Amino acid sequence: MSKRSLGARALLFPTPILVVGTYDAKGQPNAMTAAWGGVCSSDPPCIAVSLKTTTHSYHSIKRLACFTVSIPSEQYLVETHYVGLTSGRDGDKFASLGLTPLRASHVNAPYVDEFPIVFECKLVHSLDLGSHTQFIGKVLDVKANDEVVNCHGPDMARIRPLIFDPGLRRYFSIGNPLGDADVLRSTS
């Protein structure tokens, strides 16, 4: 198969859409979207989000050493997209979007109550990489709406998270289940 070189680019398929929640210096709840992030450890459970140093949220994480990550379901596409377009410096995004900031129970940061699953994170590492600083948060708690959890845990088919294509900058829904990793394991 012949592959063409596209040069050095920041891409991956898929990327998540993470809504990072913080309180700013005035105590105003703020949220921003990030597609640069992922899980980075199982034990302790840690997730990483990378933010530009110019963002309002960057300074809030630096100051309070904590953040939340809320996962929007696809029905909140427009709100989520708007969160990514504006800065908390210019006003309260929660209020202008009709979203509800709830204070996390384990860290001093707000999450988006309307979104089906949220992660409460204590900052454990910051790594300056250039355009972005990677913040690694130890997950102190995961909270989810009852309707997205079954007896085995949270169910992505019910969460219906947004999926981002950073190549063509498009949002997608999740598609069909293709296989159960543990069933494939036992039959392979």
Place this chain on the structure above:
Amino acid sequence: MSKRSLGARALLFPTPILVVGTYDAKGQPNAMTAAWGGVCSSDPPCIAVSLKTTTHSYHSIKRLACFTVSIPSEQYLVETHYVGLTSGRDGDKFASLGLTPLRASHVNAPYVDEFPIVFECKLVHSLDLGSHTQFIGKVLDVKANDEVVNCHGPDMARIRPLIFDPGLRRYFSIGNPLGDADVLRSTS
């Protein structure tokens, strides 16, 4: 909305399925799957993958300070799943799966030629987090099959990457496009 606490857990929705390519101490090409990873910087472009220290690939990255990430399309679900079940210590996974290891042009690591898009990465940071070590690679080149690239860049709808649900451990396909971030931007 009332949320229930699920405790401290390593989850995120969605996670990617990344196939990490390395050469081992004998020069044998090896591949492993990782769901813990993501983009972490735009400039320089960097991606992170987290591996357990017990994996064969962990030692290969430590030794050669480079790796590739190949993104499997959904048609390679079974092969990709198998890659995640076995260790390169026990044999050549490429050979047993009928996959083709090609040496990357910018780093000393192999990628999976059958997969539609691949990333060639030079190790720039290692961070021990507990169960996992996070390896951050600077992307030196992205290579893609012609059929997944249009005039604007690589197209996730053509790549058809696997998507993983770490909650219920299931693989999914991508679904429908929901919106174009730049069109939404201009009309919002």
